[in-house]
Amino acid sequence: xxxxxxxxxxxxxxxxxxxxxxxxxxxxxxxxxxxxxxxxxxxxxxxxxxxxxxxxxxxxxxxxxxxxxxxxxxxxxxxxxxxxxxxxxxxxxxxxxxxxxxxxxxxxxxxxxxxxxxxxxxxxxxxxxxxxxxxxxxxxxxxxxxxxxxxxxxxxxxxxxxxxxxxxxxxxxxxxxxxxxxxxxxxxxxxxxxxxxxxxxxxxxxxxxxxxxxxxxxxxxxxxxxxxxxx
Amino acid sequence: xxxxxxxxxxxxxxxxxxxxxxxxxxxxxxxxxxxxxxxxxxxxxxxxxxxxxxxxxxxxxxxxxxxxxxxxxxxxxxxxxxxxxxxxxxxxxxxxxxxxxxxxxxxxxxxxxxxxxxxxxxxxxxxxxxxxxxxxxxxxxxxxxxxxxxxxxxxxxxxxxxxxxxxxxxxxxxxxxxxxxxxxxxxxxxxxxxxxxxxxxxxxxxxxxxxxxxxxxxxxxxx
Numbered sequence: 001x002x003x004x005x006x007x008x009x010x011x012x013x014x015x016x017x018x019x020x021x022x023x024x025x026x027x028x029x030x031x032x033x034x035x036x037x038x039x040x041x042x043x044x045x046x047x048x049x050x051x052x053x054x055x056x057x058x059x060x061x062x063x064x065x066x067x068x069x070x071x072x073x074x075x076x077x078x079x080x081x082x083x084x085x086x087x088x089x090x091x092x093x094x095x096x097x098x099x100x101x102x103x104x105x106x107x108x109x110x111x112x113x114x115x116x117x118x119x120x121x122x123x124x125x126x127x128x129x130x131x132x133x134x135x136x137x138x139x140x141x142x143x144x145x146x147x148x149x150x151x152x153x154x155x156x157x158x159x160x161x162x163x164x165x166x167x168x169x170x171x172x173x174x175x176x177x178x179x180x181x182x183x184x185x186x187x188x189x190x191x192x193x194x195x196x197x198x199x200x201x202x203x204x205x206x207x208x209x210x211x212x213x214x215x216x217x218x219x220x221x222x223x224x225x226x227x228x229x230x231x
Numbered sequence: 232x233x234x235x236x237x238x239x240x241x242x243x244x245x246x247x248x249x250x251x252x253x254x255x256x257x258x259x260x261x262x263x264x265x266x267x268x269x270x271x272x273x274x275x276x277x278x279x280x281x282x283x284x285x286x287x288x289x290x291x292x293x294x295x296x297x298x299x300x301x302x303x304x305x306x307x308x309x310x311x312x313x314x315x316x317x318x319x320x321x322x323x324x325x326x327x328x329x330x331x332x333x334x335x336x337x338x339x340x341x342x343x344x345x346x347x348x349x350x351x352x353x354x355x356x357x358x359x360x361x362x363x364x365x366x367x368x369x370x371x372x373x374x375x376x377x378x379x380x381x382x383x384x385x386x387x388x389x390x391x392x393x394x395x396x397x398x399x400x401x402x403x404x405x406x407x408x409x410x411x412x413x414x415x416x417x418x419x420x421x422x423x424x425x426x427x428x429x430x431x432x433x434x435x436x437x438x439x440x441x442x443x444x445x446x447x448x449x450x451x452x453x454x
Contacts, residue, residue, distance in 0.1 A: 129385075130310075134304075229319060
């Protein structure tokens with residue numbers, strides 16, 4: 001029961017790679033967007049906010065299909081990226097990472113946004129009176145104070161990315177060794193007569209990863225509070 | 232030298248002030264709601280005047296007809312707020328060093344030692360702001376503002392959040408600052424006694440308007 005087969009290992013490692021890349025690439029965008037939503041008022045802000053949250057409420061298969069239409073081989077963006085930069089998403093692990101990044105984006109952005117909103121803006125004002133230009137205020141005051149929120153967002157985004165199923169399988173299918181993540185491996189296994197025990201092992205691994213991520217996110221959130229109070 | 236001649240509309244409230252001060256400590260005196268904080272924030276550049284000019288140390292930092300508005304971070308001012316506003320993620324030493332780093336000034340250990348000694352904060356350097364008393368925080372905030380080498384130090388009710396005994400603890404430091412630091416100050420207070428001890432010139436504000444300007448004796452007329 002506890003023996004993990006090579007195919008299962010491949011799926012686990014692929015899931016980890018996809019989730020790590022998705023999280024790392026999405027984080028800078030997440031920080032920028034969180035700051036924009038927390039600190040700026042602009043025309044269309046509520047529309048942008050809704051778009052960010054869309055993957056949370058849309059059926060994942062819809063998100064996956066939209067990704068396929070946009071980033072697929074014949075998609076507007078996908079064709080351009082393939083021709084000009086040689087980046088291909090369709091039926092590749094990179095596509096799985098893109099799908100996971102998009103699906104986990106709302107969970108990534110939310111804690112960052114909340115931690116930026118919680119920062120006392122008078123501290124940023126004080127930094128400005130001490131000679132800090134706006135981008136240095138961000139780098140030396142806003143970002144360090146929001147860091148626990150950033151880490152919490154990354155952990156949550158990572159946990160979501162590693163469990164993503166619907167959008168990934170729609171966009172890049174279920175190819176062992178290329179796009180077959182833990183979720184799609186479980187899906188395949190429970191459709192085969194002898195797959196139960198293997199599926200069981202992957203289920204346990206999913207639960208462990210998800211639980212660890214939630215505990216870590218909670219810990220970072222507590223650190224954030226302590227940091228804001230200057231202890 | 233500080234020259235102010237501005238009007239600023241804030242909702243229903245209008246601040247209109249015009250004065251020139253050569254004094255070492257210009258006291259802005261008035262009840263709460265008289266526009267003191269709005270005025271000092273305008274001098275700091277945190278608020279932009281609707282009309283008028285502000286000149287600090289010979290440099291025009293605001294001139295609405297010429298379209299000049301120097302942003303706060305380029306005004307080379309120091310600002311001590313009523314709530315010290317120390318950076319909670321930095322220890323006292325890093326807080327003190329912040330303005331020097333942001334203004335890209337060379338490290339000046341002699342100056343730092345002078346300020347640390349003047350304010351008696353040498354024992355606090357490794358602490359986080361969360362572990363300081365209100366009075367200690369305010370002394371560190373004074374040091375932090377001074378060490379950015381400002382040409383004008385703005386203080387907005389720096390004793391306002393402290394109880395009576397803490398006030399008496401800080402007041403002598405402010406007197407020393409006035410006599411030894413050599414930086415002109417604008418000191419906002421609603422406490423005439425405090426200003427009598429510190430200020431060399433008084434701007435009296437009422438409902439956003441300057442009602443009197445002169446030496447500390449103008450305070451006697453009202454209280």
